[in-house]
Amino acid sequence: MVLGIDIGSCYTKGVLFDGSIKNKIVIKTFFKPRQAIEEITSQLKGFDRIAATGYGRELVTDADVIITEITAFARGATYVNSSINSIIDLGGQDSKIIKIRDGKVDRFIMNDRCAAGTGNFVEKIAQALGLRLEEFGNFALNSNKPEMIDSLCVVMAETEILSLVSEGKRLEDIVAGVCDALVRRITGLGAQIGIEEPILFCGGGALNPGLVKSMKRIFGDLIIPDIPQFIGALGAALSI
Amino acid sequence: MRETLTPRERFGLLVIDEKPDRCNIIPLVTSHAAEIARMKLKKYYTNGEAMARAQIAAIEEYGHDAISIFSEVGIIAEAMGSDFDYPDDDLPVIKRPALTKKNIEDIKIPVPKRDKRLPVYLEAIGYAYQSLGDKVPILAYVPAPFTTGMMLSDPKTFLIQTIRDPDHIKKIMEKSLQAAIEFCYDIIDAGALPIIVDPLASSSVVSPKAYKNFALPYERALIDFLHRYDLDIILHICGNTEPILDLLLETGADLVSLDQVDLSLAIEKLSKRMRIIGNFDTSKIAFSSPEEIMEEVKNMVKRGIKSKKGYIASTGCEVPIKTPPENVRTFINAAKEVGWYWE
Amino acid sequence: MFEDLKPKKINLTEWSHQFRKISDQIIKKYKYYGNQDWGIYLSPPATFMVYGARQLKRLKFDNSFAALRLWGFVFNESERLFRAKQVGKKVIATMGDLGTIPVIVMSFPDCIPFYPECIWWTPFFNESFILLDMATKLGAPEPACFSRAALAAFYKKAYFPKPDLMFASTGASCDDYSCIMQLIEGLGYNPIWIEIPFRRKSRSYFVADDYEHTKWGIDYPKRFETYLMSEYEKVWQNMVEFTDINNRNYLAKSIKNANRLRKLVENIKKLSYEAELAPFPGLELMVIEFGNLYGYADFDEWTDIIEMVYATISERVQKGEGVLNPDALPIAWVTPSPDPYLLNLVEDLGCRIVATEYVINQALVEIEEDIEPFQALARSFLNASLIGSTEQRVRRIIEGVEHGRISGVLITNMLGCSHCAMETRLIQQMLSKVPVLSIDVPAPFGITEQLKSRIAAFVETIRCARR
Amino acid sequence: MDIDKIKEAIIELNDRDTKELVANALKKNIDPQEILEKGLIAGIKEVGNLFTRKEYFVPEVLLASEAFYSGFNMISPLIKSQILKKKAKIVIGVVGGDIHDIGKNIVKVLVEASGYDIIDLGKDVATEKFINTVAREKPNVLALSSLLTTTMMRMNDIIKGLEQRKLRSNIKVIIGGAPVNQDFANKIKADAYGKDAADAVRLIEKITGA
Amino acid sequence: MIGYTCSYIPVELLAATGLKPYRLLHGDIGLSKDGERLLRIDACPLVKSNIAYIIKNQDKFTALVGSTGCDMARRMFDIVDELTDIPVYVLNNPRTDNPKIFNDEIDWLVKELEHLSNRKLNDDLLRLEIERWENIREQYRTLNKKRAANPSLISTSDFHKAAINYYKGDVDAQINITEKHSVNPRVYLIGSAITYGANQILELLEQELRIVGDFNCGISRFLNIEIKDKNLNGIKHAYYNQPPCIFKRPNHKFYEWTSSQLKKYTCDGIVAWTLDYCDSYEFELKRMESRFGFPILRIRSDFSFQNLSQIKTRISAFREMLCSKI
Known part of the structure; x- marks a missing residue:
C-alpha cells in the first residue's frame, strides 16, 4: 500500500493506493505544510511506502519517492483517462x-x-x-x-x-x-x-x-x- | 483547428461575396430554443430577456452561426390591433383579427418600443447583442406586409378580397408596410439584422399572380428601405416557392431562404444574384433518425456550396419545437463535415 | 443636407433618425469604385453596429452630413478592400512606415495601399476580445501593442484580402510592430523589409555627420536621407516588377495628391484649434488625421470627403457655432487612443483637444514638390515621431504650452508598448508646466468608473490652475 | 346546357351566377339531383383538379366553394331525404395552437360535396378533444390539418393518444397542411398524407372503399 | 570608462580610444526598482537597471555608446541624454539584410571616437586592439569547448562569472574555471540578457540541468565574433556577420543558426529566459517551440525571484520530463 501525498500551497491531499484508491483525504495547508503532512500520515494508515509531490514535497523527509507535480499530474491523469x-x-x-x-x-x-x-x-x-x-x-x-x-x-x-x-x-x-x-x-x-x-x-x-x-x-x-x-x-x- | 472564424466573421464574408472557412450553418432554431433552455413557451415569447437567454443557450448547445429572434408571424398584426391568446405551452394564438373590429383607416401604426410584444423582440435583441453581438450575428424576423395583412384580417375574407377587392388589400398592405418599416428601424437600432418573412405569400397559399400583385411590391419596398442602410437582407418564404422563383429575383433581397423547392433549381435560377439559404425538410429534422439526417444534410450541403454567390445551410422552416436536440446536432455536424471552402 | 441644424454631437439613434430624411438619390450619389450595388457607403452608424461594431452604441458623432460621409466611409474600409480585389485592383500592405510608402504605391495604377495594423481599432469598435485573444494564441504576448490584432486578422483572412504585395518597415521605429510583422511573416506571408534608421540629434560634440533640418525644424544626419531614398528605390523597383509599369511622372502626381489632402487637414486643424468655439469633435478630427496615412483605401474619395468636412467647419467657424461648450479647456493629446469612447468622454467632461501628437507626423507634413520625389519623401518621413528623441516628438506641444494655448496634456499609454514605457515619464516631466494626466488605455470594455473619476479630477486640476 | 353553365359558373368562381343559374334550372324543372351532381359537384371537383394542377390557389377555391354553397343551399332541402346517403363519417379539424383553417375548410367543402358525413371541430382544437370526439362519434376517418412547423408535432400527439386509448385500429388518420409531407406521415404512423384538398378526397375514397 | 550596451558595438574601437569598454549589463531587482522612478513599470528590467546604474555612477563614464538593438535600449539613451552630461553615441544596428547602413555607422562612430579621445584610430592602433581582444576571446573559446564537451566539463554559471571580466573590459585578468563534470540533461539557454546580477538563475538551472550553449545578450555571445582581417574592414565584417540578433528582419537566420547550435551541442532541451516586457523574445517563444522541435522551459523574470520554489519545481519537472525522453 502506497501513500501518495500532494502538498499544495492551499490544500494538502493524500491518497492511499493499492491497485486502486483505497482512501483519500484533503485538508487545508494554512502555510503549515509540516502539520498537514503529519495529519495526513496519521489519518491515512496502513501504507508501507510514501511518494510525495507538490510544492512542499521536500518536507516529507521519509518519502521513498519525490517527484514534481508536473510528472505526478501526468501519471495520475493518464491513469484516470489514458x-x-x-x-x-x-x-x-x-x-x-x-x-x-x-x-x-x-x-x-x-x-x-x-x-x-x-x-x-x-x-x-x-x-x-x-x-x-x-x-x-x-x-x-x-x-x-x-x-x-x-x-x-x-x-x-x-x-x-x-x-x-x-x-x-x-x-x-x-x-x-x-x-x-x-x-x-x-x-x-x-x-x-x-x-x-x-x-x-x-x-x-x-x-x-x-x-x-x-x-x-x-x-x-x-x-x-x-x-x-x-x-x-x-x-x-x-x-x- | 479547422474552424478559423467566428459566426460573425463568417457571415460578414458571405455578404461581401467572399468565401468563408466553411458555409454558414443556420438552422432556423427559433421557439425550439425554449425547449433547450427548458423554458415555458409563454415565458419565451413574452419576455425579451428570456427569449435571448434561450437563444444563447441554444447557441451554446448547438454552435450554429446566428441567433434568431422570433416567435410567430402575428407579432406586428398584434401590435396593430389583432387579439391573441397566450397559452402557457404554446405559441400565441390569434383570437380576433383587427379588421373584424375596425376599418383599415382606423388602424394605427404601432410604436415598436411600446406596443404589445414588439418590445419583447427589441429587448431580446438588446440582450443578445450585449452578450454575443461581437461573435454571432443576430437575425430578427419581421413579417412582411402580406403576412401581417392576413394576420390583421379574417383570413378567408382577406384571400377572397385578393380577387374581389384588390384596392382594399393594397390599403392593408400600405399600412402593414409602414408598420414593418417602423419595426425594422428599431430592430436595427437595437443591433439586429432584419429578416423579412412572408410565409403566407408562398404558392402553398396564393397564386404567383397574387404574389406578384400584393406581396412582392411590398417586400420590395421594405427591402428598398433597408437597403438605404446598406444592409444585406434575407427574405424567407417557407412553403412552396417553386412557381415564384423567378419573381423572387425582383424583390431585391440579397439572401433568400427557401423551403419546399428543389435546391439545385433554386441555385440555377437565383444564385447569380442571391445567396441561397435552405432548405432541409423540417419534418425530417423532427422525425428522421440521426443517420438519415446525416446522410441527407450532407447531400444537401454538397449541392448548396456549389452555389456561386454563397450558401447557408439551413432548414426550410423553423425547427419544430419538440425536435430531439440530437437531430439538430446531427444537422450541424453533417454540415460542418462537408461545408468547407478553405483547405 | 442638414444645413439648418445647429452643430451638435448626437448618438447613434439620433443619427438613424436624421438619416431617414436623406433621399435615395443622395444615398446613391456617394459610392466607391463607381459601383451602384455594393459601392454605397453613406450609411448611419447603426448599420455598422448591426455588423458588430458594438461600441457605436455609446458613442456620439458630429451631426453634419460631412460627418455621416466620413464615418460611413471609414467603417466601410474592410468591405472596400475586398471589393477592390474582386474588381481586379491590387491591394498592397504597407506596414510600419505610416505615411510614406503609400504615396509610392499610389503612383501605380489600380494599386491600393493599406495599413493592416490600423485594424487595432476593430477590437475597440467591436468591444470584443476576438482578435486580441487570437493574437495571443498565435504567440503575441498579452501586454503588447493592440495592433497585434493585425496578426489575428492575417490569420483569419476575414478583415482584408490577402495583400498582393507587402512592405514592412522596421528598424528604429516601433518594436511591437516589428515583432508583429515578423509573426505575420511566420504565418506564410512574404513582406519586403524596409529599414528605417534612427534619427540622431546633432549636438555640439558630434562632428562626424552633416546635419539637415526638416520643415518642422527637426535635425537629422544628411546621409539618412540618401539611405531612405535607396530604400524607396527598392519599393519602387518591387512595384515596377509587380505591375510592369515604370513611370516616375505618376510619382510627382501622387505626391501632389497627397499634399492636397495634407494641406486640407492642416487647414482643418488650424481652423478647429484656433476657433473661438470648437467647430468639430475630437474623435472625428482624429479620424481625419489618420486618413492622411492612406485615405482609408480610396484616396480620391477620401479627399473629397475631407473637402466637404473643411467646408462644414469653415461655415461653422464663420457662423461662430461649435459642438462644445465655450468654456471647454484646451488640452493636448499625446499618443492616439484606440478607445474612441475616451475621446468622447474627455470632451463630455469639459476638455477640448487643440493639439495632438499621434505619432504620425510624417503623414501630416507637406511633401516638397520642387525636389527629386524620393528625396522629398525621405525628407517628409524624417519628421516621424517614433524614429527620434522624445524631446523632438513633443517639441510642438511644449511650444503650445509655453504660449498658453494648451492648459493640460493627456497621454494615453498601452501596457507593454515599448515607447510608452520609456517616454511617458519623460514627457510628463517636459510638460510639467501644466497638469498632465497619463492613463493606460485598457482593453475594450475597459473604461471604468475609476478612470472617469481620474479624468474628472484632471479637469478640475486644470480649472484650479487657470484660476 | 344549363347544368354545364352552373359547372362553369363555379369554375369561374361566380357565386351570383351560380345562384341565378341554379334558380333558373329549378324553374325549368331540371332534376335537382342532376343539378347537384353534374353541375355543382362537377364544378367544385374541377376546381379541385385545377388546384392540384396549381392553376388555382386557395383564394380561388374559397370563392368556388362560396359559389358551390350558394347553389347547394338551394338544392339540399329539395333532395335531402332522397340521395344524401352518407358514404362514411369523417372528423376534421386543425390541431391545437394553429388557427389556419382555410385549408381545412377547403377539404371540408370537397369532402362534403363528395357525400360524406363530416364533423368539423374547427381550428385550434385541443388534442384531447380530437380523441374524445373519435371515442364518441366513432368516425371512419380522422383528418388533421396544420399550417405551422411548430404545431405539426401535435399530430403525433393525437395519434399517440388514440393508440393509448385503443382507438387507433378502428380509424384511418389522414393529414395535410403546408409543413407536412409523406415522410412525416410515415414517421408519425398516419395512414395517409394528402398534398391538397382534391388529393384528400381521393384518399378518403380510397381508404373508406367508397 | 566608456559604457556600451550591445553585441554590435565593436569593443576594439572603444578600447582604441584608451578608455576601458564597460558593457552595461546591469540587472537586479534593486537597480530595477530605482529605475522605476524614471520609467514606467512596464519598461524592461534590464533597461531600468542600466539607467539607474548610469545615473548613480555618472562620474565613472566618459561616454556611452548605445545602439538601436531594441526600442527600449535605444530610448534609454534619450533619457540619459536629458538627465546627464555624458556624451551619448547611438549606433544604428543592422535591422534588415543590408550592410550599408551599419558600415557607414561604424565609420561615423570612428570619427566621433577620434573626436572624443583626440586620438587617431589608425590601422596600427586597431590591429593592436584586435589582437588583444581576439586573444582573450580565443581563451574563452577554449573554455567553451570544455563546456560543450559531452559530458560537459565546466558549468555555464562558472563560465558566466569568468566572462564578466570580458564585459567589464578587464582583458588582462586571469581566467580560472574549476572543472565540474555533469551528466545532467544538456540544455541550450536562449533569451534576454543574463546580467551581472543574474548568475543565480544559472546556478538554479544547473542544479538539475547543464547549460552547454547559450545565445543572449551576455555570457558567451562575444565568442561568435572572429575578426580575420586586422583592420577596420575586418571589424565591420566580423560584427556585421555575427549570428544575427533576433530583431533582425527577417529572422530566419537566427532560427537557422540556433538550430545548428542545438544540433552541434547535442542538446536535449531549451531554456528560454525572458525579462518582463522583452518583446524580442516574448513574441517569438511560440514559434521557437515549433521551429526548434525541442521542449522549452520558460522562465520569465523581473530579477526578483519571488517565486523561487515554483521556479525550482519547474526546473525539476523539466528535468524529469527530459529524463523520461532520453
Whole structure:
C-alpha cells in the first residue's frame, strides 16, 4: 500500500493506493505544510511506502519517492483517462498546462509570478464581493451575459469589479465575467504550448461549476475526473 | 483547428461575396430554443430577456452561426390591433383579427418600443447583442406586409378580397408596410439584422399572380428601405416557392431562404444574384433518425456550396419545437463535415 | 443636407433618425469604385453596429452630413478592400512606415495601399476580445501593442484580402510592430523589409555627420536621407516588377495628391484649434488625421470627403457655432487612443483637444514638390515621431504650452508598448508646466468608473490652475 | 346546357351566377339531383383538379366553394331525404395552437360535396378533444390539418393518444397542411398524407372503399 | 570608462580610444526598482537597471555608446541624454539584410571616437586592439569547448562569472574555471540578457540541468565574433556577420543558426529566459517551440525571484520530463 501525498500551497491531499484508491483525504495547508503532512500520515494508515509531490514535497523527509507535480499530474491523469492529450490543472497558487504524448510529459507550462491565472484570483474576488466560494461558482451558472473584465492582474481586476458593482451590473454576470477572465489567462498560457484535445481539467478549479462552464465555452468538451483534486497525489502514488 | 472564424466573421464574408472557412450553418432554431433552455413557451415569447437567454443557450448547445429572434408571424398584426391568446405551452394564438373590429383607416401604426410584444423582440435583441453581438450575428424576423395583412384580417375574407377587392388589400398592405418599416428601424437600432418573412405569400397559399400583385411590391419596398442602410437582407418564404422563383429575383433581397423547392433549381435560377439559404425538410429534422439526417444534410450541403454567390445551410422552416436536440446536432455536424471552402 | 441644424454631437439613434430624411438619390450619389450595388457607403452608424461594431452604441458623432460621409466611409474600409480585389485592383500592405510608402504605391495604377495594423481599432469598435485573444494564441504576448490584432486578422483572412504585395518597415521605429510583422511573416506571408534608421540629434560634440533640418525644424544626419531614398528605390523597383509599369511622372502626381489632402487637414486643424468655439469633435478630427496615412483605401474619395468636412467647419467657424461648450479647456493629446469612447468622454467632461501628437507626423507634413520625389519623401518621413528623441516628438506641444494655448496634456499609454514605457515619464516631466494626466488605455470594455473619476479630477486640476 | 353553365359558373368562381343559374334550372324543372351532381359537384371537383394542377390557389377555391354553397343551399332541402346517403363519417379539424383553417375548410367543402358525413371541430382544437370526439362519434376517418412547423408535432400527439386509448385500429388518420409531407406521415404512423384538398378526397375514397 | 550596451558595438574601437569598454549589463531587482522612478513599470528590467546604474555612477563614464538593438535600449539613451552630461553615441544596428547602413555607422562612430579621445584610430592602433581582444576571446573559446564537451566539463554559471571580466573590459585578468563534470540533461539557454546580477538563475538551472550553449545578450555571445582581417574592414565584417540578433528582419537566420547550435551541442532541451516586457523574445517563444522541435522551459523574470520554489519545481519537472525522453 502506497501513500501518495500532494502538498499544495492551499490544500494538502493524500491518497492511499493499492491497485486502486483505497482512501483519500484533503485538508487545508494554512502555510503549515509540516502539520498537514503529519495529519495526513496519521489519518491515512496502513501504507508501507510514501511518494510525495507538490510544492512542499521536500518536507516529507521519509518519502521513498519525490517527484514534481508536473510528472505526478501526468501519471495520475493518464491513469484516470489514458486517451487524454492535455491536462489543465487549476490550483490555488499555480496553474499548469501539461501536454502528454505516449503517456509522458511532452511539454508543460506554469503561470508566472502573477496570481491572476490561478484559483487565488477567484478566492480574492469572491472575498471582495462578499461571496462564499461555493456560492461563487453557482452564481456564475446563472449568467448568459458575462461582464468583460480585462485587467491583467488581481489587484487591478478587483478595482474593475468594484466599479462594475457600482454601475449596478448583475452580480451573476460579474461573477461569470471573473470566471471568463481567469480562463482567458489560462488560454494565454496554453497558447504557448498549444493545447490538444482531449483535455482533462483538474485541480480545485474543476470543483467550481462556474469555472467549468467558462472553460467549456473556450475549450469545448473537457474531461473532468471524479476526483479532480487528487490527481497529483494519485500520480505520486503511481510513481512507486 | 479547422474552424478559423467566428459566426460573425463568417457571415460578414458571405455578404461581401467572399468565401468563408466553411458555409454558414443556420438552422432556423427559433421557439425550439425554449425547449433547450427548458423554458415555458409563454415565458419565451413574452419576455425579451428570456427569449435571448434561450437563444444563447441554444447557441451554446448547438454552435450554429446566428441567433434568431422570433416567435410567430402575428407579432406586428398584434401590435396593430389583432387579439391573441397566450397559452402557457404554446405559441400565441390569434383570437380576433383587427379588421373584424375596425376599418383599415382606423388602424394605427404601432410604436415598436411600446406596443404589445414588439418590445419583447427589441429587448431580446438588446440582450443578445450585449452578450454575443461581437461573435454571432443576430437575425430578427419581421413579417412582411402580406403576412401581417392576413394576420390583421379574417383570413378567408382577406384571400377572397385578393380577387374581389384588390384596392382594399393594397390599403392593408400600405399600412402593414409602414408598420414593418417602423419595426425594422428599431430592430436595427437595437443591433439586429432584419429578416423579412412572408410565409403566407408562398404558392402553398396564393397564386404567383397574387404574389406578384400584393406581396412582392411590398417586400420590395421594405427591402428598398433597408437597403438605404446598406444592409444585406434575407427574405424567407417557407412553403412552396417553386412557381415564384423567378419573381423572387425582383424583390431585391440579397439572401433568400427557401423551403419546399428543389435546391439545385433554386441555385440555377437565383444564385447569380442571391445567396441561397435552405432548405432541409423540417419534418425530417423532427422525425428522421440521426443517420438519415446525416446522410441527407450532407447531400444537401454538397449541392448548396456549389452555389456561386454563397450558401447557408439551413432548414426550410423553423425547427419544430419538440425536435430531439440530437437531430439538430446531427444537422450541424453533417454540415460542418462537408461545408468547407478553405483547405 | 442638414444645413439648418445647429452643430451638435448626437448618438447613434439620433443619427438613424436624421438619416431617414436623406433621399435615395443622395444615398446613391456617394459610392466607391463607381459601383451602384455594393459601392454605397453613406450609411448611419447603426448599420455598422448591426455588423458588430458594438461600441457605436455609446458613442456620439458630429451631426453634419460631412460627418455621416466620413464615418460611413471609414467603417466601410474592410468591405472596400475586398471589393477592390474582386474588381481586379491590387491591394498592397504597407506596414510600419505610416505615411510614406503609400504615396509610392499610389503612383501605380489600380494599386491600393493599406495599413493592416490600423485594424487595432476593430477590437475597440467591436468591444470584443476576438482578435486580441487570437493574437495571443498565435504567440503575441498579452501586454503588447493592440495592433497585434493585425496578426489575428492575417490569420483569419476575414478583415482584408490577402495583400498582393507587402512592405514592412522596421528598424528604429516601433518594436511591437516589428515583432508583429515578423509573426505575420511566420504565418506564410512574404513582406519586403524596409529599414528605417534612427534619427540622431546633432549636438555640439558630434562632428562626424552633416546635419539637415526638416520643415518642422527637426535635425537629422544628411546621409539618412540618401539611405531612405535607396530604400524607396527598392519599393519602387518591387512595384515596377509587380505591375510592369515604370513611370516616375505618376510619382510627382501622387505626391501632389497627397499634399492636397495634407494641406486640407492642416487647414482643418488650424481652423478647429484656433476657433473661438470648437467647430468639430475630437474623435472625428482624429479620424481625419489618420486618413492622411492612406485615405482609408480610396484616396480620391477620401479627399473629397475631407473637402466637404473643411467646408462644414469653415461655415461653422464663420457662423461662430461649435459642438462644445465655450468654456471647454484646451488640452493636448499625446499618443492616439484606440478607445474612441475616451475621446468622447474627455470632451463630455469639459476638455477640448487643440493639439495632438499621434505619432504620425510624417503623414501630416507637406511633401516638397520642387525636389527629386524620393528625396522629398525621405525628407517628409524624417519628421516621424517614433524614429527620434522624445524631446523632438513633443517639441510642438511644449511650444503650445509655453504660449498658453494648451492648459493640460493627456497621454494615453498601452501596457507593454515599448515607447510608452520609456517616454511617458519623460514627457510628463517636459510638460510639467501644466497638469498632465497619463492613463493606460485598457482593453475594450475597459473604461471604468475609476478612470472617469481620474479624468474628472484632471479637469478640475486644470480649472484650479487657470484660476 | 344549363347544368354545364352552373359547372362553369363555379369554375369561374361566380357565386351570383351560380345562384341565378341554379334558380333558373329549378324553374325549368331540371332534376335537382342532376343539378347537384353534374353541375355543382362537377364544378367544385374541377376546381379541385385545377388546384392540384396549381392553376388555382386557395383564394380561388374559397370563392368556388362560396359559389358551390350558394347553389347547394338551394338544392339540399329539395333532395335531402332522397340521395344524401352518407358514404362514411369523417372528423376534421386543425390541431391545437394553429388557427389556419382555410385549408381545412377547403377539404371540408370537397369532402362534403363528395357525400360524406363530416364533423368539423374547427381550428385550434385541443388534442384531447380530437380523441374524445373519435371515442364518441366513432368516425371512419380522422383528418388533421396544420399550417405551422411548430404545431405539426401535435399530430403525433393525437395519434399517440388514440393508440393509448385503443382507438387507433378502428380509424384511418389522414393529414395535410403546408409543413407536412409523406415522410412525416410515415414517421408519425398516419395512414395517409394528402398534398391538397382534391388529393384528400381521393384518399378518403380510397381508404373508406367508397 | 566608456559604457556600451550591445553585441554590435565593436569593443576594439572603444578600447582604441584608451578608455576601458564597460558593457552595461546591469540587472537586479534593486537597480530595477530605482529605475522605476524614471520609467514606467512596464519598461524592461534590464533597461531600468542600466539607467539607474548610469545615473548613480555618472562620474565613472566618459561616454556611452548605445545602439538601436531594441526600442527600449535605444530610448534609454534619450533619457540619459536629458538627465546627464555624458556624451551619448547611438549606433544604428543592422535591422534588415543590408550592410550599408551599419558600415557607414561604424565609420561615423570612428570619427566621433577620434573626436572624443583626440586620438587617431589608425590601422596600427586597431590591429593592436584586435589582437588583444581576439586573444582573450580565443581563451574563452577554449573554455567553451570544455563546456560543450559531452559530458560537459565546466558549468555555464562558472563560465558566466569568468566572462564578466570580458564585459567589464578587464582583458588582462586571469581566467580560472574549476572543472565540474555533469551528466545532467544538456540544455541550450536562449533569451534576454543574463546580467551581472543574474548568475543565480544559472546556478538554479544547473542544479538539475547543464547549460552547454547559450545565445543572449551576455555570457558567451562575444565568442561568435572572429575578426580575420586586422583592420577596420575586418571589424565591420566580423560584427556585421555575427549570428544575427533576433530583431533582425527577417529572422530566419537566427532560427537557422540556433538550430545548428542545438544540433552541434547535442542538446536535449531549451531554456528560454525572458525579462518582463522583452518583446524580442516574448513574441517569438511560440514559434521557437515549433521551429526548434525541442521542449522549452520558460522562465520569465523581473530579477526578483519571488517565486523561487515554483521556479525550482519547474526546473525539476523539466528535468524529469527530459529524463523520461532520453
